[in-house]
Amino acid sequence: MSMERLDTTRRGECPVCAAILSPAPNVEETEILPCPECRSMLVVEGFESGRLILSEAPQIEEDWGE
Numbered sequence: 001m002s003m004e005r006l007d008t009t010r011r012g013e014c015p016v017c018a019a020i021l022s023p024a025p026n027v028e029e030t031e032i033l034p035c036p037e038c039r040s041m042l043v044v045e046g047f048e049s050g051r052l053i054l055s056e057a058p059q060i061e062e063d064w065g066e
Contacts, residue, residue, distance in 0.1 A: 012052025
């Protein structure tokens with residue numbers, strides 16, 4: 001019987017610069033990750049067929065209403 005090692009690494013593509021991200025295997029939905037290439041902050045939107053669905057994190061803006 002052959003023992004194959006399964007690749008459980010989830011990968012995603014930066015929507016800003018198209019770099020490939022390989023975060024820790026226990027990454028969770030809504031987690032924020034920095035892109036190693038362009039340093040954009042990215043949000044894990046979900047998972048699809050072992051791939052991370054990433055989007056650019058919203059910019060923090062000052063709340064002028066308080």
